[in-house]
Amino acid sequence: MGLAIGSLALPSRVIQSPLAACSDLPFRLVARRRGLGFCFLEMVSAQSLTRANEKTLRMLQSSPEDRPLGAQLIGCDPGMMAEAAALLAERGFDLIDMNLGCPVKKVVSNGEGSALLKDPDRAERVFRAVRGAVKSLPVTVKMRKGFQDPSGDEAVELARRAQDAGLDAVTVHGRTQAQQYSGRADWEAIGRVKRAVKIPVIGNGDVLSAEDARRLFEVSGCDGVMIGRGGLGNPWIYRALDAGLRGLREKPPVPTVAERKAALLEHFDLERRHLGDRQAALNMRRISVWYTQGLPHNKAVRVAVCSTMDCGEIERLLREFFDRLPADAPPPQAPVLLTE
Ligand SMILES: Cc1cc2nc3c(=O)[nH]c(=O)nc-3n(C[C@H](O)[C@H](O)[C@H](O)COP(=O)(O)O)c2cc1C
Structure with missing residues (x-):
């Protein structure tokens, strides 16, 4: 069972969210080669x-x-958002999304991201301007369930306006701006939005396993699931979730230590090729944390990776770390404490 967003037919209901400073081309390629369909x-x-x-x-x-x-675009000026959306459409992207979820203070004080939850009239003008500028592609919005109000009313209101403006789907992260990343994502609020509109609703927040995804669908009735942090250092998660949602009896195998080492080295190699050695060395400080989450003696290798800019040395450190791991090392875990 897939997911249709406007004219875009996706074979899987599992998609990867935008992640600032994380979902770059190397991240996406590593994930796609292991089962991710849309990101x-x-x-x-x-x-x-x-x-x-x-x-x-x-x-x-x-x-x-x-x-x-x-x-995905972030901004609050209808004209500028429309112009930017047209530029993205020209570049051949398959869908344009608008960010109404970013909780960062600087962004909010500019009236952007989750601040638009407090200004539904402006949000609607932005929706209509972007829809008007991009006729041939699906246009969607990703929002939090509210700014401060935990009821979900703000997301319901905005989702209705999105639908009226001709948008093709909405994604709801079940937290308020005030919560940032604390507490649990409220899947009931996603269900409220689902019941209020006819366009597809994609649920987001705290899905880390096939069981979580199944419960999110059950609680909210949503049409698709968007994985955020769960995809960091775990490019196998999409296939596992998809198999779970399809009710397949045979679960995809948990990746072996050798497969995890290969994925991390591939990620590193793609970082070097696409971003250059300097940026790759800096990015590996973050990326090696994702892939070593929950593994024994991870602190030493993280510290060592952070203390060199020599890509050859980083590769040696990572190889050595994985070669010393026991075959029964704990499975990949999401770096849950990471925030925007
Ligand atoms: C490091 C980081 C960067 C993020 N960047 C974006 C972004 O660019 N756009 C966006 O809509 N959400 C962004 N988010 C929010 C996630 O897409 C997602 O909505 C949130 O993490 C909840 O999902 P999760 O519990 O599956 O992680 C970011 C989150 C994190 C942790």
């Missing part, structure tokens, strides 16, 4: 994009293997 670039600022900011343009980096792919 997003990290969010890009509409203002930076329309100004052709070099760093922002680099964030659009993709490849033929990296399809279908959604792009």
Whole structure:
């Protein structure tokens, strides 16, 4: 069973969320090669994009293997959002999403991200402007369940407006802006949104296993599930969730230590090839934390990776770490404490 978002027919109901500074091209390629069907670039600022900011343009980096792919915009000016959406459509992305969830103070104080939950009239103007600028692609919005109000009313209101503006789907992260990443995601609130609209609703928040995904669907009645942090260092999660949702009796095997080592080294190699050695060395400080989560003696290797810019040395450290692991090392775990 797949997921249809406007004209886009996805074979799986499991998708990967946009993750700033994480869901770059290497991350996406490693995940796609292990079963991920649809994912997003990290969010890009509409203002930076329309100004052709070099760093922002680099964030659009993709490849033929990296399809279908959604792009996500953050901004609150309807005209600028429309202009940026048209630029993204020209570049061949398969879907344009708008960010109404980012809780970061600086973003919120600009009236962007989750701040739009408090200003539904402006949010609707943004929806209509982007919809008007992008006729041929699915347009969606990803929001939190509310700004401060935990009831879910704000998400229901915004989802209705999104539907009226002609958007093709909404994603709801079951936390408020005020919660940031604390507490548990409220899947009931996702269910409230699902019951309020006819367009597909994608549920998000705290899904780390096939059992979590099954319960999210049961509690909320949602149409798709978006994985965020659960995908970091665990590119096998999509296939496991998909198999669980399809009710397949045969579960995909838990990756072996050798497979985990190979995935991390592949991730590193892709970082070097696509971003260059300097950026790859810096990014490995974060990436090696994901892949070593929950593994014995991970602290020493993380410290060592953080203390060198020499890519050859980083590779040696990672190989040595995995070669010393016992075959029955604990399975991949999400780095749950990471926040935006
Ligand atoms: C490091 C990090 C970066 C994120 N960047 C984005 C982003 O660019 N756009 C977005 O809509 N959400 C972003 N999020 C939120 C996630 O996409 C997701 O909604 C949230 O983590 C809840 O899902 P999870 O519990 O499965 O992680 C980010 C979250 C984290 C932890």
